[in-house]
Amino acid sequence: MTILTIVLMAMTTWFTRVAGFMLLRERTLGPRVRAVMETAPGCVLITVIAPHFVTTNPADILGLAIALLAAMRFSLLPTVLISVIATAVLRALL
DSSP, X not given: OHHHHHHHHHHHHHHHXXXXXXXXXXXXXXXXXXXXXXXXXXXHHHHHHGGGGGOOOHHHHHHHHHHHHHHHHSOHHHHHHHHHHHHHXXXXXO
């Protein structure tokens, strides 16, 4: 079930990116719209990690802190990789 969920999420992400490109490829975006489009990935990431704010698991709380620190320094992909690896290691150790 987990693999199916990951595959479906990947396909959905790919489809929305391709659809967005197809719909907007011949349009010039203003600075305000461009800013919203650049902020959207961060908003999606927050919706994924926000439920961990209410956890009592120390590994998840430390992983969340590491994710927040990484987000202040790096772009989306390195932040996700650092966060996932850090949380996995912390869960194994704690």
